[in-house]
Amino acid sequence: MAAPPATSPAAAGSPCARLPSAPLRRSPAAVSFPSRRTRLWPPPGPAALAALAGPSRRLDVAAAAGHQKLMGSLTSNEGLRFGVVVARFNEVVTNLLLQGALETFERYSVKAENITVVSVPGSFEVPITAQKLGKSGKFDAILCIGAVIRGDTTHYDAVANSAASGVLNAGLSAGIPCVFGVLTCEDMDQALNRAGGKAGNKGAEAALTAIEMASLFRHHLG
Numbered sequence: 150m151a152a153p154p155a156t157s158p159a160a161a162g163s164p165c166a167r168l169p170s171a172p173l174r175r176s177p178a179a180v181s182f183p184s185r186r187t188r189l190w191p192p193p194g195p196a197a198l199a200a201l202a203g204p205s206r207r208l209d210v211a212a213a214a215g216h217q218k219l220m221g222s223l224t225s226n227e228g229l230r231f232g233v234v235v236a237r238f239n240e241v242v243t244n245l246l247l248q249g250a251l252e253t254f255e256r257y258s259v260k261a262e263n264i265t266v267v268s269v270p271g272s273f274e275v276p277i278t279a280q281k282l283g284k285s286g287k288f289d290a291i292l293c294i295g296a297v298i299r300g301d302t303t304h305y306d307a308v309a310n311s312a313a314s315g316v317l318n319a320g321l322s323a324g325i326p327c328v329f330g331v332l333t334c335e336d337m338d339q340a341l342n343r344a345g346g347k348a349g350n351k352g353a354e355a356a357l358t359a360i361e362m363a364s365l366f367r368h369h370l371g
Contacts, residue, residue, distance in 0.1 A: 219365065220361075220365065221361035221368075226259055226364055228263070229263065229364065229367060231254065231264050232267065232279070232288040232290075232291045233291075234294065235247050236270065236331075238270060238271035239297075242298075242332065245352070246352030249344070249351075250292060250294065251264070253352075253357060253360075272308055273312065275312060276293070276311070279320075279323075280322050280323055283320065288325065290328060294352055295330070295331035296331065297331060298335070299336070309331075312329075317329070326358075326363060326366060
């Protein structure tokens, strides 16, 4: 009869020696996250947008479910009229925002005669002017441009909050889109970066929003 295998005293006295071997734990699968969307600058033209919106790139859930989906267009802008209210305060910034907006309107075939630019002293005066233009019945959308930069006092907060709520109320009162294109920045560098610098041009982006919203109201919600 074969003798049992020898066991060392240390192993025999160790509680670990009597435990069954545990199965190896699987390492968790690696999870990758998509990178942040790259902002296009300058904004893509109508042909590029049509390609991006092709069937292979769009998941139209509402249409698939049989619901009606209403959406503004950046290309169906024939006859649309726009008012642009621009503040002169921090003019080195607001001029660049205005330039970006006008170039975008031109890129999307909005005629110059259908654009009215109104200059006001500062961002605080933008909302009441936007409301007046909106109620005139001459425009499909109003684009509001300004730049509020933080200083040493609380004046920044008062003007920034008043401009934001004022533009919103102007649109609600006039019944047409009033697009908020007022920068609220900590310093001049931030403002310039958003007026054509590395962060794009917020005036151009606001113009795109104005075109789409004007188209939505004219063709679907009018």
